[in-house]
Amino acid sequence: MNNWKRQHPTAIFIGFISNLKELIFTVIAVLIFGQSSQAGGTMFYTIFFSLILVVSLGNGIIKWVTFRYQLAEDELKIKQGLIFRKRRYIRKERIQSIDLNEKLLQRLFRLVEVRIETAGGGSEPEFRIVALKKQEALEIKNELLHKNPAEKTSEMEETGESLPMEEKSVSKTTSDQPYQWKLTGFRLFITAITSSGIGIAATFVAAITSQVQQFIPDAFYEQFIGWLLHSSILFIGFWVVVILFIGWFITLISTLLKYGMFQIEKQLDEIHITRGVLERRNLTLSATRITSVRIVQNILRQPFGFVSVYVESAGGGRKEEDLSTILIPLCKRKEVTQILENVLPEYAVDMVYTPLPKESVRRYIVRLIFPSVIIAGLLTYFLSYGWISFLLPIMAAGYGFWQYVDAGIGKNESLLWIRSRAIARTEVLIPRKRIQAMTTTQTFLQKFDLLFSVHVSIITSIIGKTFTLRHISKEQSEECYLWYSYEETENNRED
């Protein structure tokens, strides 16, 4: 009975490498900011960093030695820690989802990372076993995720604990034909091209190029800068273009790798998302925990009618995706409803929007013109040719008008949908029963035009999130209010 197992020894290596990855950022930061080129500096850093390396390696080994797990009948037992020993028993009923991730390093060694998500938040809703053989991981997954206890015990008796799960998974799939959606190669390419991460990547490239100067001999550098200053604005423009292009290229490749082989599979109440070329990532979402759907169309995708779809869910959600999970990286706007019908039928509605009242045009436009006039004024004052920047308020006005045109609201008995534009055009679909609280506000400026704003709050993985639509009419705000109110006799409430 007492068969505690350790992870695959590669866990040490994987832990070490991921430490190294973090360390590299520290090294870069030190190189960039700590430009103390005194003698002995390099010596100090070398010793300092190698010490860190040794410590982290030792730490990894200790972790591997002390981390042990055991798969019991209805739970996963885990022991860890050298000085502070911790035992954790993860009970089967508490488990929300188990995902097997094949990150790059794991993949090299044909291992998987097991990510177990448990219910009820707590201090550690998520639990990872970094490196396991795929076989073992599947065993854990099948043991702990099998929903029907009666069926499970009978099967247990037949097959024993260590038998593979083929039978079980087969019985699962036959019971309910799963729906599948895949991102085609062409679409993947479009996703990568039109990804809006370019800005970030370009900034990164620019930051790197600005640091390159330290590695270039001073004489050459001075000469180069002198030449650059003499050369025309066109030439600087050329560099900007080059940097943007490199940034775009990096985004392109990373998006291709990230969303390559993207696939959704809907089975019963669970949505399985698998993605990634080098790193295979696996994510299970429970449809019952999804609190809203967002349809986002960035400017690059707008001309082609492409959108991406995100879901917020109570629990889950990756950090890098703004606490929400990408459900569909790219599809045509008109396909969304049809896909949602299969994946999240609750959200599959024809969204009809009522536009905002005419009065709110002014508010949208003024809101953007005001800061841009200030900026343009400052530029005119301080720069020759600064007056050109007075094009800015004109553009701002146009943009404000665009925001007004895109803004809209609509609802049926159970769903509210809001469309607005910050930079990308975003549509949010929120079920009434997922709204935690609704607020309408009216600023003193809105008062002149009898306008309101509406805010709805929902739960996301960590904290609440509030969606806002500005400058709706009085009737629209009252409608929202009545729609959300849980009082039956809203209209004639009198004591």
Next chain:
Amino acid sequence: MRLKPKQQLDLKALKVWRIVAILEWLFFFLILITYGILIKYLTFPVWPIYLILLGVLLIGYFKIFLVPKLQWEKWSYEIYENEVELMYGILVVRRVIIPMIRVQHVDTKQGPILRHYGLSTVTISTAATVHEIPGLEEEKADELRDYIAQLAREADPNE
């Protein structure tokens, strides 16, 4: 449009807000005093002190007299069977609906000044948001807390 909420905060809350405002105002008053001391010992021009005096008095008027009064007048709430409604704010008027079935817990709390006046604040938390009804009489606040908690417990989760 449905009727606006009618319940108002306790009148003593206004008093408490004013006391808090006075304490905050003392900080501005301190600037005045500091400048006065500076004039005495250093060669600082005298005229700005009148400007500062005017500013401090104006701030005092707004903070201590005008704002709390308006705030109190604008604050109203109503506890219905299925939801709580709040309405408050001077420049930005907020109107909030919190359905009973979304209420996760209700607390009362009081600081030293509120306690001195026998007042307490009711805090209503949902899974995503936190709302406050500041300054109700202690007993009433406790009653309200228990009442909301009970309604929240009884609320039909299928609604």
